[in-house]
Amino acid sequence: MQPRTRSAPLATLAMVIAFTIGLVAIAAILAMPARAATITGVVRDRDGKPVEYANVAVPVARIGTVTDSDGRFTLDVPDGPALLEITQIGYEKAKRALVVSPALAALAITLSQAPVPVAEVVVAASSFGKVGKSEGATLRRLDVVTTPGGMADVFQALRALPSINAPDEGAALYVRGGDPKETLIRLDGGEIGHPYHYEGASGGLFSAFDAYMLKSAFFSSGGFSAKYGGVLSGVLDIETQDPMNLRTISVGANIVGGGVSGSWALIPDRLAIVGTVRATDVRLLNRLYPASDTYVQAPASGDGAGRLLYRYSPTGRLALLYLGSGDRISVVSQRLNFEGTFSQRSRNQLAALQFQDAIAGRLALKGQISVQRYRTHWTFGPSNVENREAHAQASLDAVWDASARHELSFGANGRRRTDDLSGAFPADSTDYAGGAPVRFHNTRPTLEVPGFYVEDKARVWGPLYATFGARADYVSLANVWTSDPRAALAWRLGDHQTLRVATGRYHQPADAAYLDPVYGNPQLRPLTAEHVIAGYEWATPELNVRLEGYRKDYRDLITQSATTFYSNEGHGYARGIDLFVRGRRGPLAGWVSYGYQDSRRKEGNQSHEVPSRYGVPHSVTVVAAYQLPSLWQLGARMGYSSGRAYTPVVGATYDPVRDTWHPIEGEQNSARLPDYRRLDVRVMRLFSLPELGGVPPSSTCVFYVEAMNVFGSANVLDYVYNADYSQRRENLSYFSRHIVVVGFGLTW
Numbered sequence: 001m002q003p004r005t006r007s008a009p010l011a012t013l014a015m016v017i018a019f020t021i022g023l024v025a026i027a028a029i030l031a032m033p034a035r036a037a038t039i040t041g042v043v044r045d046r047d048g049k050p051v052e053y054a055n056v057a058v059p060v061a062r063i064g065t066v067t068d069s070d071g072r073f074t075l076d077v078p079d080g081p082a083l084l085e086i087t088q089i090g091y092e093k094a095k096r097a098l099v100v101s102p103a104l105a106a107l108a109i110t111l112s113q114a115p116v117p118v119a120e121v122v123v124a125a126s127s128f129g130k131v132g133k134s135e136g137a138t139l140r141r142l143d144v145v146t147t148p149g150g151m152a153d154v155f156q157a158l159r160a161l162p163s164i165n166a167p168d169e170g171a172a173l174y175v176r177g178g179d180p181k182e183t184l185i186r187l188d189g190g191e192i193g194h195p196y197h198y199e200g201a202s203g204g205l206f207s208a209f210d211a212y213m214l215k216s217a218f219f220s221s222g223g224f225s226a227k228y229g230g231v232l233s234g235v236l237d238i239e240t241q242d243p244m245n246l247r248t249i250s251v252g253a254n255i256v257g258g259g260v261s262g263s264w265a266l267i268p269d270r271l272a273i274v275g276t277v278r279a280t281d282v283r284l285l286n287r288l289y290p291a292s293d294t295y296v297q298a299p300a301s302g303d304g305a306g307r308l309l310y311r312y313s314p315t316g317r318l319a320l321l322y323l324g325s326g327d328r329i330s331v332v333s334q335r336l337n338f339e340g341t342f343s344q345r346s347r348n349q350l351a352a353l354q355f356q357d358a359i360a361g362r363l364a365l366k367g368q369i370s371v372q373r374y375r376t377h378w379t380f381g382p383s384n385v386e387n388r389e390a391h392a393q394a395s396l397d398a399v400w401d402a403s404a405r406h407e408l409s410f411g412a413n414g415r416r417r418t419d420d421l422s423g424a425f426p427a428d429s430t431d432y433a434g435g436a437p438v439r440f441h442n443t444r445p446t447l448e449v450p451g452f453y454v455e456d457k458a459r460v461w462g463p464l465y466a467t468f469g470a471r472a473d474y475v476s477l478a479n480v481w482t483s484d485p486r487a488a489l490a491w492r493l494g495d496h497q498t499l500r501v502a503t504g505r506y507h508q509p510a511d512a513a514y515l516d517p518v519y520g521n522p523q524l525r526p527l528t529a530e531h532v533i534a535g536y537e538w539a540t541p542e543l544n545v546r547l548e549g550y551r552k553d554y555r556d557l558i559t560q561s562a563t564t565f566y567s568n569e570g571h572g573y574a575r576g577i578d579l580f581v582r583g584r585r586g587p588l589a590g591w592v593s594y595g596y597q598d599s600r601r602k603e604g605n606q607s608h609e610v611p612s613r614y615g616v617p618h619s620v621t622v623v624a625a626y627q628l629p630s631l632w633q634l635g636a637r638m639g640y641s642s643g644r645a646y647t648p649v650v651g652a653t654y655d656p657v658r659d660t661w662h663p664i665e666g667e668q669n670s671a672r673l674p675d676y677r678r679l680d681v682r683v684m685r686l687f688s689l690p691e692l693g694g695v696p697p698s699s700t701c702v703f704y705v706e707a708m709n710v711f712g713s714a715n716v717l718d719y720v721y722n723a724d725y726s727q728r729r730e731n732l733s734y735f736s737r738h739i740v741v742v743g744f745g746l747t748w
Helices: 008-031 141-146 154-158 283-288
Strands: 036-045 055-058 063-066 072-078 080-087 094-100 107-111 183-187 214-220 234-240 247-254 257-267 271-281 294-311 317-335 338-359 363-380 383-400 406-426 438-443 446-461 464-475 480-492 497-508 527-540 543-561 565-585 588-602 618-627 632-641 649-655 660-665 676-687 700-708 716-721 728-732 739-747
Touching (some): 072 080, 080 107, 141 214
Parallel strands (some): 036 107, 183 234
Antiparallel strands (some): 055 063, 214 234, 247 257, 338 363, 363 383, 383 406, 406 438, 406 446, 527 543, 565 588, 588 618, 649 660, 676 700, 700 739, 716 728
C-alpha cells in the first residue's frame, strides 16, 4: 500500500466540509414549502363508461396512480407545467398538457379503444416483468430508477427478477445456471461485450451506461426467438430512448459521483439529440464507510453516451449511437494464501448506426451496423495481461404482417470478432508468490459467424397460438454449420390466463481464450444447449402472476485435454422453477420473485458433473414502494439467496523448492458459502425549485436517502487463507457494511 502524503488529511477535511455544506443547502431547499397541487379527474371510454385501473402518471416527475372502479383518480403534482399520461391495456395512450395550480379544475379524460390484434398474443416464455399483452419490455426506465437498492442501475435492477440466480452481488447476469458469457447483451441492435464497470475486480459491479438513456430493456431467460443467435442461456435487448420533441436537461449527484443528461429537439419532428455524461469516485464513500479492502488507488469510472436521431420520412428513422466508458482500480487483494495488489484499467467504445422503416404498411424493416473496441490491462502477482477486442456486426430484420393469422419474421446477420489476448499467466493456479512460474499467452483469433433465421407467429386454432422458427449459423474456425429449430405454444384460457410451452436448440462459439493455436484448440465446436419450458400466467392490470418450470441440457462444453489442450467433452444440465408475482393496490406497488435451481456441469478439469458455480439453489427478492402524501415515497427491497458453491481446501503440502505451500482441494464445488441476506430502504421526496438568479424554475426535483444493507449482514464473497492454509478467514462482499447514500436530481 502506498503511504499517504501529509496533505491527505486536509483533502479529507475539505471533502467532508464540502459535503456537509451541500447537505445543509439541500436541507434548506427541502425546508421550503413544496409547491404542490392535487389533481383530480375521471377516465372514461368513448361510451362514457369508467375505465378502472388505468395508469395515470407524470413520467418526468416519476409519480403516478391508478383509477378506481369509477374511473376516478387523485394525484399530487408540483406546481407548473406537466404532461399527464394515461394508459390502459386495450386503449390508446392519452396525453394531457397541464399547468398545475391549486385552481386547476377536475379533469375529464376519454380513452379510445385500441383492440390488441390476435397476432400480438404473447407466445414467448421466460420474459418476467413484462408489461401489456404484446411482446413488450421487461424493464422500463421508471422500473430501474425506482427499484430500491438498485442505485438506478439496469443490471442491479434486473437482479430482482426470478430467473437470475446470482451467486454474488455483482452486475453480471447469471441466468438459470449459465455463465454470464452465455447471455447476449445488445444495445440498439449491436452486441456489446463488457457492459460493466470494474469487471476485472469483481465480475462487474455496475453498468457502463446511464439509465437515462434507457427506453426499454427486453430480458428473456430461455426459449427466446430465433432472431437471437450465438448464445446459450439468455438475452438482454436494450433500446435507448428516442425523443423527437423534448427539450430537457437533468443534473444529478450523490456521494459517489454525478452526471448531466439531456434531450434536445434541434429541428422539431425531424432532428434531435439525447445524451449523458457521468463520473464516479468512491473516496468520500470509503472515508465515511470504511471498506475492508485497502485501496492503493481508489476506484474511479466515467462513461458517456450520445444518440443523434433523424426522421427522414413519416415512417423512417436513422439513429447514430456512441457509447464510451472507462474505469480504473488498484486494490490490495487476496487469492488463496497470496496477498498482492490487483490493478486494472479498462476502456470500452461502441458505435452503432440503426435504421427502421415500413414498406406499404405491411413490411417493417430494421437494420444496424455496429463496431466495438475494448481494451483492458490488469496485473496481480505474476499475472500481467492485456486484452484487446475488435468486434463488428451488421444485421437486417424484417417483419411481415402476412394476415390476421400470421406474422412472418426473417432476417440475416454477420459477426466478425477479433480477440487479442497476450501476457503472462501463472503456470500453477495455486502459486502467485514472487518468482512463480508463468505461461505466456499470445493469441489473436478472428472468428466470422454469418447467420440467418425465419420465424412464423400464427393463430393455430381458436385460443391456441404458436411461434415456429429456425436459424442457421456458420462458425468459421470450426468450419461447421449449426441449425437451431425453436418453437413455442400459447393457449389462452381466457382474458387473464395463459398456458405456455417452449423448446429450442441454441449454439454459442467457444470463447477466444480457448482458441489459441499454441495453448488452445482452434477447431473447437460451438457449445450446445437445449431448452424445455412450461409455464402459467394470470394477468390483470392490478395483478400479474407467472410460474414456470424449465430444463436446460448442455452438450459440447469445454474440457481440458491431454492431446489438444481443450476439447468438447463437457456436458451438464440446469433445471428449476421461477415464480413472479407483481401487483398494485392504491398507493402500494411491488413484486415478489422466487427461483429454485439445480444445476450441474462437467467442464474445465472436472472428471464428472459437479454443482455449477454459476448459480444458487434458492433466491427470493421482495420489492415494495408506497406513495406517501405530499410527494414522499418509501421503498424497500429484501433479498435472500443460498450460498454459492465453492471448492474447499482440506489440507496443504510444502514445496521446498519454491518455499511455499500448495493447497489440497476437496471435491470440486462440494461446499457452499453462507446464505446471502440484504435489506435496502429508500426514502424519496419530489419537489420543485423557484426561479433563482435568472435560472428558470425546475420542472422536477428529487431528493433521496438510500440505506443499503440496513442490518449490516456480513455476506461472504469467498474464503482466503494464511501462508500454510492452517487458518481460514472470510472475504466479505463490497456491500457487507452499512452504507447510506444521499443524492438529488434536478430537471428543467
